[in-house]
Amino acid sequence: MNVPPDRPEAEDDAPLAASLARGLNREPLDAAALARIRAAAQAEFESRYRRPARTFTLRRISLAAAAVLVVIIGALALRPTPPGAVVGSILRIERGVIESRTTLRVGEIVAATGTTLVRLDRGGTFRVAPGTRFEVTDPDELLLRAGRTYFDFPPGAQGFIVRSAVGTVEHVGTQFEVALVADGMRVRVREGAVRVQSAGGTELADAGTELLVQQATATVARQPVPTYGPDWSWVESMVPEFDIENQPLVHFLDWVGRETGRRIDFGDERAREVALRTRLHGSVHGLEPLQALDRVLSTTTLRFEIQDGTIRVSSR
Secondary structure (H helix, E strand, C coil): CCCCCCCCCHHHHHCCCCCHHHHHCCCCHHHHHHHHCCCHHHHHHHHHHHHHHHHHHHHHHHHHHHHHHHHHHHHHHHHHCCCCCEEEEEEEEEEECCCCCEEEEEECCCCCCCCEEEEEEECEEEEEEECEEEEECCEEEEEEEEEEEEEHHHHHHHCCCCCCCCCCEEECCCCCEEEEEEEEEEEEEECCCEEEEEEEEEEEEEEEEEEEEEEECEEEEEECCCCCCHHHHHHHHHCCCCCCCCEEEEHHHHHHHHEEECEEECCCCHHHHHCCCCCECCCCCCCCCCHHHHHHCCCCCCEEEEEEEEEEEEEE
């Protein structure tokens, strides 16, 4: 129902309108109050919405970083270790194995169950007795851990060092044996000289000398030792091959003398002349030095006999 403006009910709305005007005409908030309101609202928002999202993000980042780390570690584990420098080659193994190797490299640890002959790339050879363990620590260095080894270096060969827990042995152009024994380290020199360093000091040993370095007392005992005989039989069983084809007989005799630790002596001048002018043919492959000597001289007018440290070659 419409009420005409001149009716008395219209006059009753005036107090309400005045009250509303007074409520809406309040003073605005100052800057400090607005700042408090914003801070409270932002805190409430962070607590309700932002924190879970941030946690999720951090977890996702952590998982991604972990995945990258796993990939890196996996790549390092799968990457093959760069092989060390080649030190020598296995020439022959008798009655055993040397872990199926054909070469020796720096960083390798080797265990031999059979007598083994190794040719060094820097010149010379070394032989390994059964039960020997060693580590190739450098192109010109070997760490002996157990057993015994025999080294043969030609004149002018580069330096080589044999280390052990007891001491070190350095060759001075020589043939020598290094063995780890119950008392410590034993060094026997067949030709030339070696320098031995240990807690007991530095010793120089020449041909026909044995040094026993005792680990417990740090003392060094010295005594003479034959350069031939049963003590060297394991060495003579694994000699480098000598190709006799078209070689002078005298060169072959020198090889036999050096590999057996004996001196070659001619019993008469005619025997010397035959040795100088005779050229050999054939092969002594697989024979030990004295066996090879017997076979070769059987085809000539010469014979031989062994007198302690001497091989005497004479006419028949």
